[in-house]
Amino acid sequence: MKLMHCPMNGPRNISEFVYGGEVVEMPEPDNCTDQEWADYIFMENNSKGVVYEWWMHVPTSYWFIAERNAETDEIVKTFPSAELFNQRVDFNVKKQ
Amino acid sequence: MPWSLLKLGFNKQTPLTRHFPKRCELKPEYDVVIVGGGGHGLAAAYYLAKDWGITNVAVLEKGYLAGGNTARNTTIIRSNYLTQEGVRFYDESIRLFKDLSNEFDYNLMYSERGHLTLAHTDAAVRTARWRAEVNKHLGVDSEVVYPDEIARLCPQLNLNQDVRYPILAALYHPPGAIARHDGVAWGYARVATTRGVEIHTQTEVTGFDIINDRVVAVKTNRGNIKCGQVLQAVSGMSSVVAAMIGLKLPIKTIPLQACVTEPVKPFLDPIIVSGSLHVYVSQSARGELVMGASADPYPLYSTRSTLEFKEELMMHLLALFPFIGKLRVLRQWAGMVDMTPDFSPVMGLTPIGNYYIDAGWGTWGFKATPVSGKCMAETIATGKVPDLIKPFELERFYRFEQVGERGAASVGY
Numbered sequence: 001m002k003l004m005h006c007p008m009n010g011p012r013n014i015s016e017f018v019y020g021g022e023v024v025e026m027p028e029p030d031n032c033t034d035q036e037w038a039d040y041i042f043m044e045n046n047s048k049g050v051v052y053e054w055w056m057h058v059p060t061s062y063w064f065i066a067e068r069n070a071e072t073d074e075i076v077k078t079f080p081s082a083e084l085f086n087q088r089v090d091f092n093v094k095k096q
Numbered sequence: 097m098p099w100s101l102l103k104l105g106f107n108k109q110t111p112l113t114r115h116f117p118k119r120c121e122l123k124p125e126y127d128v129v130i131v132g133g134g135g136h137g138l139a140a141a142y143y144l145a146k147d148w149g150i151t152n153v154a155v156l157e158k159g160y161l162a163g164g165n166t167a168r169n170t171t172i173i174r175s176n177y178l179t180q181e182g183v184r185f186y187d188e189s190i191r192l193f194k195d196l197s198n199e200f201d202y203n204l205m206y207s208e209r210g211h212l213t214l215a216h217t218d219a220a221v222r223t224a225r226w227r228a229e230v231n232k233h234l235g236v237d238s239e240v241v242y243p244d245e246i247a248r249l250c251p252q253l254n255l256n257q258d259v260r261y262p263i264l265a266a267l268y269h270p271p272g273a274i275a276r277h278d279g280v281a282w283g284y285a286r287v288a289t290t291r292g293v294e295i296h297t298q299t300e301v302t303g304f305d306i307i308n309d310r311v312v313a314v315k316t317n318r319g320n321i322k323c324g325q326v327l328q329a330v331s332g333m334s335s336v337v338a339a340m341i342g343l344k345l346p347i348k349t350i351p352l353q354a355c356v357t358e359p360v361k362p363f364l365d366p367i368i369v370s371g372s373l374h375v376y377v378s379q380s381a382r383g384e385l386v387m388g389a390s391a392d393p394y395p396l397y398s399t400r401s402t403l404e405f406k407e408e409l410m411m412h413l414l415a416l417f418p419f420i421g422k423l424r425v426l427r428q429w430a431g432m433v434d435m436t437p438d439f440s441p442v443m444g445l446t447p448i449g450n451y452y453i454d455a456g457w458g459t460w461g462f463k464a465t466p467v468s469g470k471c472m473a474e475t476i477a478t479g480k481v482p483d484l485i486k487p488f489e490l491e492r493f494y495r496f497e498q499v500g501e502r503g504a505a506s507v508g509y
Contacts, residue, residue, distance in 0.1 A: 001403075015393075015404060018393070019393060019394035019395070034494070035494055038493055038494045038496065039344070041493075042346040042437055042493040043344040043345065043346055043493070044335065044344065044345065044346060044347055044348055045335075045344065046335035046345070046347055046348055046349055046395065047335075048335075048336050048349075048397045053394075070349075070395055070396055070397055071396075071397045071398065072398075073396055073398060073400070
């Protein structure tokens with residue numbers, strides 16, 4: 001079996017996790033063009049190398065980030081998302 | 097040496113012929129460079145030569161001929177899709193496939209078996225009926241059938257209603273067929289090369305020279321070549337090659353595994369797919385059961401095989417055919433597939449004026465080999481995208497106009 005080290009629950013069978021997409025910066029929904037929004041929703045880096053990805057441990061619904069080599073399948077590191085997102089994100093909401 | 101063999105050797109009516117020409121040196125320039133020597137790239141090369149008289153074409157393949165996904169699929173050919181755009185497109189492919197062996201003078205082992213998509217839930221029955229109606233509306237032979245008819249079509253299926261997911265109905269598609277995937281690729285390669293197309297295997301594209309939004313040269317491990325037009329047809333590596341022109345695609349590269357059993361006497365006539373049970377199977381001309389299931393659960397640039405795939409497949413296949421428990425799995429392998437958000441391909445133009453793309457073939461590419469080659473050849477020759485593939489342009493995502501074929505393209509997602 002292949003192990004994934006969940007930052008909260010420790011090493012578990014990778015079948016207990018679900019892949020949640022690339023870690024990419026989200027544009028401000030109210031302040032971006034339709035093109036930028038479509039890019040964010042649909043376009044992928046899909047890199048053949050080390051990638052940063054969202055993963056969820058399904059039994060506990062715990063979301064975290066994994067640094068993984070998408071060519072060798074080596075999971076380099078897993079860590080709580082707070083390590084990357086350590087500042088509050090404020091969008092300038094359009095005034096109604 | 098027996099006299100009869102010597103006579104045969106010297107007889108002018110049985111000359112020594114090669115299947116393919118010997119690989120030659122790369123010329124300094126080609127009118128069209130096709131990156132990717134799989135079924136789609138080879139088909140595009142053939143139709144460029146046959147339909148448009150464009151023969152100054154080089155197909156560049158980094159590995160051995162058609163050794164990518166063309167060599168690794170489970171060879172199912174059908175047009176029982178969900179959307180009008182999809183049905184029209186795949187049905188044109190079937191129309192081309194039916195006469196392809198004759199056109200090639202080459203045996204593709206094309207075998208019409210009938211295709212059954214089993215429905216084990218009310219939602220699946222609803223999807224089956226939706227597909228049947230869209231198919232009929234467009235002249236494609238599909239209908240919903242029930243356990244009595246399913247038992248006639250496939251007596252070996254477990255139609256016991258006393259199981260966790262009993263078979264409630266099925267979408268029956270008589271034109272569903274299988275063919276020899278290598279044969280399709282080699283057939284296209286041969287008829288393309290007899291018309292002057294050059295195939296260069298072990299030739300890897302490493303980059304492009306771009307001037308004023310046009311590709312002027314293709315860089316390879318065997319030297320640089322000038323080009324008029326470029327087509328990328330490298331499913332599995334689409335994002336990697338597209339990145340060479342600075343293009344991002346709506347594609348995740350995910351392993352798709354498959355396996356075969358030892359050969360046994362022919363017992364399974366139709367091709368059986370179960371969306372609910374995430375499994376599909378057919379029996380090849382060699383007597384092997386060719387089996388597939390869901391794609392892998394996360395992106396990976398690798399063709400490694402897993403135990404999890406076998407476990408899921410066998411568990412569900414035994415629910416459908418309990419008696420095959422005795423069979424041995426002979427071989428297991430995988431391809432790397434381009435998964436798109438709407439389970440439809442990406443075909444047509446790119447922001448680079450003379451660079452065309454044929455990608456996003458996910459788990460639905462082999463059946464489209466003829467039609468994709470024909471349409472990409474037309475696109476390259478005329479510079480205009482044919483109506484049949486316009487719905488699949490990359491631009492559709494920027495208009496949020498996905499062609500949603502998940503219900504018909506996939507199992508178990």
